[in-house]
Amino acid sequence: MTILDTIIAHKRQEVATRQSLVPVKLLEKSLYMPAQPLSLRRYLLRDDLSGIIAEFKRKSPSKGIINAHAPVERTTLGYMQAGASALSVLTDTEFFGGKNEDLTTARRFNFCPILRKDFVVDEYQVIEAKSLGADAVLLIAAVLSGEEVLRLGRLAKSLGLEVLLEIHNAEELDKTLHPDAVSLVGVNNRNLHDFSVSLDTSGELAQRIPDEYVKVTESGLSTAADIEALRAVGYRGFLMGETFMRHSRPEKACAALVQQLRATEAVTLL
Numbered sequence: 001m002t003i004l005d006t007i008i009a010h011k012r013q014e015v016a017t018r019q020s021l022v023p024v025k026l027l028e029k030s031l032y033m034p035a036q037p038l039s040l041r042r043y044l045l046r047d048d049l050s051g052i053i054a055e056f057k058r059k060s061p062s063k064g065i066i067n068a069h070a071p072v073e074r075t076t077l078g079y080m081q082a083g084a085s086a087l088s089v090l091t092d093t094e095f096f097g098g099k100n101e102d103l104t105t106a107r108r109f110n111f112c113p114i115l116r117k118d119f120v121v122d123e124y125q126v127i128e129a130k131s132l133g134a135d136a137v138l139l140i141a142a143v144l145s146g147e148e149v150l151r152l153g154r155l156a157k158s159l160g161l162e163v164l165l166e167i168h169n170a171e172e173l174d175k176t177l178h179p180d181a182v183s184l185v186g187v188n189n190r191n192l193h194d195f196s197v198s199l200d201t202s203g204e205l206a207q208r209i210p211d212e213y214v215k216v217t218e219s220g221l222s223t224a225a226d227i228e229a230l231r232a233v234g235y236r237g238f239l240m241g242e243t244f245m246r247h248s249r250p251e252k253a254c255a256a257l258v259q260q261l262r263a264t265e266a267v268t269l270l
């Protein structure tokens with residue numbers, strides 16, 4: 001049994017409970033339901049932005065508590081002011097210390113695409129994501145069949161949300177990639193069996209992902225050199241959590257990294 005199996009088993013129970021407490025009919029009354037979401041794809045393809053998807057993450061199964069005190073408002077607003085292209089907000093409570101209100105708070109303070117980072121196994125969570133003000137949802141190929149990705153992805157699309165499909169290997173990609181459901185493909189560098197991280201995973205899979213999908217590299221990124229190396233093989237999105245959240249002021253760590261990236265670009269252009 002992997003940590004992912006444990007998370008998913010817990011998530012199924014949690015979703016059943018939430019559904020009975022807050023039925024879809026109530027979610028549909030949210031002021032965000034009729035809103036037009038922002039395109040994560042488009043923001044990541046902009047040349048004037050860094051491509052960083054800055055994550056708000058309090059704790060994780062691999063690292064335990066990372067930052068229990070950073071406020072969502074200051075951190076997410078600071079990420080955007082620092083030059084991040086988009087935000088990722090973990091809404092899972094049990095394993096990551098997040099909550100739905102973190103996303104609605106981030107939404108209230110920011111005009112940028114927001115990825116709802118959670119473990120989606122049911123249509124309810126896609127509708128919930130929209131009701132919270134998210135612009136995109138994550139679908140994890142390791143826990144979904146191709147048919148489930150298609151069904152959940154089509155629902156997301158019908159609500160105006162984009163889907164970031166997360167893969168760890170070529171088999172997961174081949175099994176789940178579908179143009180009707182997926183806009184972006186994220187390669188997770190973290191092995192969820194032993195939590196080891198290798199950026200080579202993104203390097204090796206870059207050429208396997210068709211060009212019509214925006215490529216995102218996820219987990220274990222920490223330096224401007226990491227980003228530049230993966231940008232060079234086709235990645236346009238760089239999902240980063242712990243590197244920033246480890247600091248007492250995560251947004252300052254993000255600003256420092258963006259400055260390094262800009263300095264590197266300036267040297268390259270000389």
Ligand SMILES: O=C(O)c1ccccc1NCC(=O)[C@H](O)[C@H](O)COP(=O)(O)O
Pocket residue numbers: 003004055057060061062063188192218219220221239240241242243
């Ligand atoms: O981070 C974990 O320990 C983890 C364990 C099991 C499933 C998912 C996990 N992380 C979710 C993520 O995808 C990361 O938060 C995200 O890619 C950012 O990674 P990092 O920059 O390494 O914090």
